[in-house]
Amino acid sequence: MRTSRLLAAAGLVLAAVSAGAGDDPRLRAVDPAELGYTYGVGAFAPEYAAPAPGSYALPTIDTVTDHPLLGADGRSTTLFALTRGRLAVVAFVYTTCIEAAGCPLSLGVLHRLDRALARDRQLARRVTLVTISFDPARDTPARMAVMRSFHAPESDWRFATTRSEAELQPLLADFDQPVAKLRFADGTWSGLFRHVLKVFLLDGEHRVRNVYSVGLLDATLVLTDLRTLLLETAAAGTNG
Amino acid sequence: MMRRVGSGFVVSVALAAVLLGTAAPRADETCMSPYMPKITGQEDYVYVWTLGVEGEGDGSDKLVTIGANPADAAHYGKVLSSVSVGGRHEAHHAGFADDRRYLWAGGLDDSMIWVFDLATDPAHPKVVRTIDSFVKDSGGVVGPHTFFALPGRMLITGLSNDKDHGGRTALVEYNNDGKFIQTLWLPDGAEYGYDARVQPRLNRMLTSSFTGWNNYMKELGKVIADPEAMKHFGSTMVVWDFHARKPIQTLEVPGAPLEIRWALQPRHNYGFTTTALTSRIWLVEQQDDGTFRASAVADIADPKRVPLPVDVSLSADDRYLFVDTFMDGSCRVYDVSDPHHPRLVHTKKIGAQVNMVSETWDGKRVYFTSSLLANWDKTGKDNEQFLKAYGWDGRQLTPLFAVDFAKEGLGRPHIMHFGQERFYKNQIYAGDAARLTAVR
Numbered sequence: 257m258r259t260s261r262l263l264a265a266a267g268l269v270l271a272a273v274s275a276g277a278g279d280d281p282r283l284r285a286v287d288p289a290e291l292g293y294t295y296g297v298g299a300f301a302p303e304y305a306a307p308a309p310g311s312y313a314l315p316t317i318d319t320v321t322d323h324p325l326l327g328a329d330g331r332s333t334t335l336f337a338l339t340r341g342r343l344a345v346v347a348f349v350y351t352t353c354i355e356a357a358g359c360p361l362s363l364g365v366l367h368r369l370d371r372a373l374a375r376d377r378q379l380a381r382r383v384t385l386v387t388i389s390f391d392p393a394r395d396t397p398a399r400m401a402v403m404r405s406f407h408a409p410e411s412d413w414r415f416a417t418t419r420s421e422a423e424l425q426p427l428l429a430d431f432d433q434p435v436a437k438l439r440f441a442d443g444t445w446s447g448l449f450r451h452v453l454k455v456f457l458l459d460g461e462h463r464v465r466n467v468y469s470v471g472l473l474d475a476t477l478v479l480t481d482l483r484t485l486l487l488e489t490a491a492a493g494t495n496g
Numbered sequence: 497m498m499r500r501v502g503s504g505f506v507v508s509v510a511l512a513a514v515l516l517g518t519a520a521p522r523a524d525e526t527c528m529s530p531y532m533p534k535i536t537g538q539e540d541y542v543y544v545w546t547l548g549v550e551g552e553g554d555g556s557d558k559l560v561t562i563g564a565n566p567a568d569a570a571h572y573g574k575v576l577s578s579v580s581v582g583g584r585h586e587a588h589h590a591g592f593a594d595d596r597r598y599l600w601a602g603g604l605d606d607s608m609i610w611v612f613d614l615a616t617d618p619a620h621p622k623v624v625r626t627i628d629s630f631v632k633d634s635g636g637v638v639g640p641h642t643f644f645a646l647p648g649r650m651l652i653t654g655l656s657n658d659k660d661h662g663g664r665t666a667l668v669e670y671n672n673d674g675k676f677i678q679t680l681w682l683p684d685g686a687e688y689g690y691d692a693r694v695q696p697r698l699n700r701m702l703t704s705s706f707t708g709w710n711n712y713m714k715e716l717g718k719v720i721a722d723p724e725a726m727k728h729f730g731s732t733m734v735v736w737d738f739h740a741r742k743p744i745q746t747l748e749v750p751g752a753p754l755e756i757r758w759a760l761q762p763r764h765n766y767g768f769t770t771t772a773l774t775s776r777i778w779l780v781e782q783q784d785d786g787t788f789r790a791s792a793v794a795d796i797a798d799p800k801r802v803p804l805p806v807d808v809s810l811s812a813d814d815r816y817l818f819v820d821t822f823m824d825g826s827c828r829v830y831d832v833s834d835p836h837h838p839r840l841v842h843t844k845k846i847g848a849q850v851n852m853v854s855e856t857w858d859g860k861r862v863y864f865t866s867s868l869l870a871n872w873d874k875t876g877k878d879n880e881q882f883l884k885a886y887g888w889d890g891r892q893l894t895p896l897f898a899v900d901f902a903k904e905g906l907g908r909p910h911i912m913h914f915g916q917e918r919f920y921k922n923q924i925y926a927g928d929a930a931r932l933t934a935v936r
Binding site for chain 2 (some may be wrong): 262318454471
């Protein structure tokens, strides 16, 4: 039920933000069930208690480098300037996404994380949430600012986009975040993207310590992982 | 205003579809990792990872692409391409990466792994990466078997090890770029490995157990005739805390439990496996206290005759379990609506031998291949090697097409996976009038 409410809320936000986005009238003929079906099996409501923080390891999956970004305030920034060596939860979205098990789910979970962090100031001081658009042509800083205002972050939750495809592609490649434009039969772009939903957990050294997709993305689980990394850092400090 | 209504409508319906679980299943296989996208609509291709046979074609292991869309009559049931990897490595299983654009395939003998790009030209896959360091990377794991997509990485089960080539083995993870992440050895008392499947809802992973290199690379007749060799088969399944990657429970499942299929419907907190040596269907079910219980719920054919159940496929509605028995070349279909009491509803002779079975998500088509292992396949005229497609109407299997892999000079077909032109070309259905046709 909690997940349902979040999804619904996120969907409403997206619907509002996407109003006026250049969607093709042919989208009316798209069967939404087919879009939902693509990731349907993975959409889930957790029926388990997350393992205790620190009771497991999160091995390094990959390491990312810094990339130029454009903040919601229109100013130039970079990924590392936003994360500032803190733990980071990085999610890629586009604001006109209509796949409920895609960007709305991602934003819903980050919204929950934001509120949970706001209630845990000690953890909040060590964590940054970053939502980055992979649709630079439509998701301007102004649009990202609207998205931000809808969510009214209570923790350090940043919204950013990029200046161009040229800036975006190396970022997506570095994160192994596949994104492709979905096209109609005549080759014209539908306005939608095919994208595997991924949310990335970075440690303070920019190492990817977990990747969450539809079947794994749950705010409680992400919080548990964040606390696990903090315990790891504390233990390293003690040992060092 | 029109656009506003359109967007809102689509969002609302999409949300409803996901939240209410009403997204109608369309196609694809039912046994795929839940952490990857599915294709919708009719599959266009069946990718068959195939063992090379000396004297047949180039004699090498290869990925064979078969046309599978009846709307494309010229290519339906035809070999569209084959890409050899050079040499024979005991090609066995393969699995898509998390975006489905790449297929990882392994060799059980020398532990080679190849990554095929399917997306660029779906009818003509290409090798884009070779991993020849699996044993070294993993700290001695041999025989990469199941390839199970996880977000950003690939989970690979091993079958053996490089110390004694016995059954002690591990799970190995790589990232999507082919960089090693970690090795998780199976626990003491349950050290054999085979399949691994995750139920995301429950944060539980099940692993099953087969045998080591010493047995799977030996002729089946010699293995069965050797009492010492027969002692070295797995008899356990392990329940893991998936997120923590920690084994939490060992289940006794005697007789080499092989393929694992979690039920797919909500609140169905159970899965099935079959035991190769004892010929039984096993139900692995979560109890009220959260632990799991394994129980034999049906015999498959006459266990005394060792029919050797191999692959299984569970229908999307959790109603039918398709069970292949290698020795009699048959598929038995069980109604498992009551998972504690499977009921045999149909038996179909597929060939002289049969191994893998894959049912489509819409429940209308079932595909079979013939080869088990190079040294375990039958010999002489019974060594039939084929891919066969059948229709399933809920009562019986009806032949659709067959490809004779021996006649085509391809080898021994093993695992099958489905591909679709539309998916890889990033095309979208937009109503019947605009429905897309495959472009080859």
